[in-house]
Amino acid sequence: MTSKVISIVLGGGQGSRLAPLTLTRSKPAVPIAGKYRLVDIPISNCLHSGIDRIFVLTQFNSASLNKHIKNTYHFGTFSTAFVDILAAEQTPTSAGWFQGTADAVRQSLHHLAVHEFDYVLILSGDQLYQMDFAEMMQQHIDKGADISIATIPVDAADVPGFGILKTDSESMITSFIEKPKSNFESWASEVSDEMKQQGRVYLASMGIYIFNRKLLYDLLESNDYPDFGKEIIPQSIEGHKVLSYQYEGYWTDIGTIPSFFEANLGLTDDIPKFNLFDKNYIYTRARMLPPTKVSSTRFEKSIIADGCIINAKIIKHSLIGIRTRIGFNTEIESCYVMGSDNYQTLEEIDEARKNHLPIMGIGDNCCIKNAIIDKNTYIGDNVTINCAGTLPDGDYPTYTVVDGIVIIKKRAVIPSGTVI
Known part of the structure; x- marks a missing residue:
C-alpha cells in the first residue's frame, strides 16, 4: 500500500514569524531538540510508516537544508528510496517563486511524473508530531476517498487560528470555514468522549493531505489557485469525497517563536507530550561526537x-x-x-x-x-x-x-x- 505513495514535504515560505531563526536558514532547517532539524519530523514519520520516496520543497535559504538532507538520508545502492530537495526553479512554464502550497506542488509535478505512484501525501515541514501515515492511507483506501485531510480536535479558544471542518456520520467533510472569529458553535463535530470532556469538539485541519494522483493533477492543472487550505480544499468538498482522518495525539504547529520555544522546553517534562524515546525515534544526521x-x-x-x-x-x-x-x-x-x-x-x-x-x-x-x-x-x-x-x-x-x-x-x- 505505502509503496504506491509519494510524499511531498512543504518547506514553507520565508518563515518571517520564526525570525531571527530563519534569517540564514529555511524553516525546515531550524534546529530542534538539541540535535535534530524540523524537517526530520515529517521525514521520520514517513519512514516509520513505510513511505520512503520523499520530496522536500523549498525556496528560501535552502543551503543548510540541502546540506542536512545530503548528509543524513542515505539508502542502499539498489533501493528505490530517496529524500530529494526540489527548490523553486525557473522553467519555460513558470518563471516565478512558489506562490503558495498548491503552487509549489503544481510547479513540481513534472518531477513526480517519472515515478510510479497512486497517491500523494502532502506534509508541512514545521510541525511536531508522531503519526502512522499507513493508518491514514488505509482509511483513505477503505472509504474510497478522493482526498483525505488529517484533522485534530481543538477547543473554542483555538478555533480562530485554524481552518475548521464539519463532518458527517461517515467522517466525510461536508463544509469548511477558514479561521472563524465568532459564531462558530454550529461547527462542532462528532469526536471521542475523551475529546468531548476536554471541550475539544471542533475539527481543525492539520495541513496534512492525501490526494489520489489523477485528481491532484486535475485540480492543479485546471486552475492557478496558489493554496491548498484556502482554495483547493474548500472548493473540492462539494464535488469530491473528502475524508477526515481524526488524530488525537500530540501535534503542534511550530510557526512562531513562542510555539517553537514552548515545544522545545516541553521536551524536558517528566512525561513529555512528544516522546523522544519512542521506538519510532527521529532520524537525523549521525555525528561522531564525544560524550558530554x-x-x-x-x-x-x-x-x-x-x-x-x-x-x-x-x-x-x-x-x-x-x-x-x-x-x-x-x-x-x-x-x-x-x-x-x-x-x-x-x-x-x-x-x-x-x-x-x-x-x-x-x-x-x-x-x-x-x-x-x-x-x-x-x-x-x-x-x-x-x-x-x-x-x-x-x-x-x-x-x-x-x-x-x-x-x-x-x-x-x-x-x-x-x-x-
Whole structure:
C-alpha cells in the first residue's frame, strides 16, 4: 500500500514569524531538540510508516537544508528510496517563486511524473508530531476517498487560528470555514468522549493531505489557485469525497517563536507530550561526537545533547544542543541553547583569550533565562540575559526579543559584562 505513495514535504515560505531563526536558514532547517532539524519530523514519520520516496520543497535559504538532507538520508545502492530537495526553479512554464502550497506542488509535478505512484501525501515541514501515515492511507483506501485531510480536535479558544471542518456520520467533510472569529458553535463535530470532556469538539485541519494522483493533477492543472487550505480544499468538498482522518495525539504547529520555544522546553517534562524515546525515534544526521563532559553542575529537568563541555553552576528546565561549551558558575534557566557546528581549537581559544574576546559558547559567571541561543554564538563572561524582568519586543544587531523571549542571533558575539 505505502509503496504506491509519494510524499511531498512543504518547506514553507520565508518563515518571517520564526525570525531571527530563519534569517540564514529555511524553516525546515531550524534546529530542534538539541540535535535534530524540523524537517526530520515529517521525514521520520514517513519512514516509520513505510513511505520512503520523499520530496522536500523549498525556496528560501535552502543551503543548510540541502546540506542536512545530503548528509543524513542515505539508502542502499539498489533501493528505490530517496529524500530529494526540489527548490523553486525557473522553467519555460513558470518563471516565478512558489506562490503558495498548491503552487509549489503544481510547479513540481513534472518531477513526480517519472515515478510510479497512486497517491500523494502532502506534509508541512514545521510541525511536531508522531503519526502512522499507513493508518491514514488505509482509511483513505477503505472509504474510497478522493482526498483525505488529517484533522485534530481543538477547543473554542483555538478555533480562530485554524481552518475548521464539519463532518458527517461517515467522517466525510461536508463544509469548511477558514479561521472563524465568532459564531462558530454550529461547527462542532462528532469526536471521542475523551475529546468531548476536554471541550475539544471542533475539527481543525492539520495541513496534512492525501490526494489520489489523477485528481491532484486535475485540480492543479485546471486552475492557478496558489493554496491548498484556502482554495483547493474548500472548493473540492462539494464535488469530491473528502475524508477526515481524526488524530488525537500530540501535534503542534511550530510557526512562531513562542510555539517553537514552548515545544522545545516541553521536551524536558517528566512525561513529555512528544516522546523522544519512542521506538519510532527521529532520524537525523549521525555525528561522531564525544560524550558530554560535566563538572560540578546541578541539573533540573534538562536535556543535554552529545559533545558538550559543561562547567555551569545550574542548568534548569533547559535544552542544551550539540557541542555546547558553558563556563564556570553560570546559571541557565528555561533556555534552548542550540550549540555549535564545530569546536574551536585550543590555539583559537588561546588567541581569543589573549585578545580578551569571547570564545564559542557561554562564558563564566553568566545568568541567562527565557532565551534561545542560536548556533555558533560567542557569549563572554559575566553576561546577564533576561534575568531582571520582562523585556519589550524589539530587534537589535545581536538579539531579538519576542513575547519576553530573547533570541541571541546565529554567530552573534556578546562581549563580557553585557546586560540584556
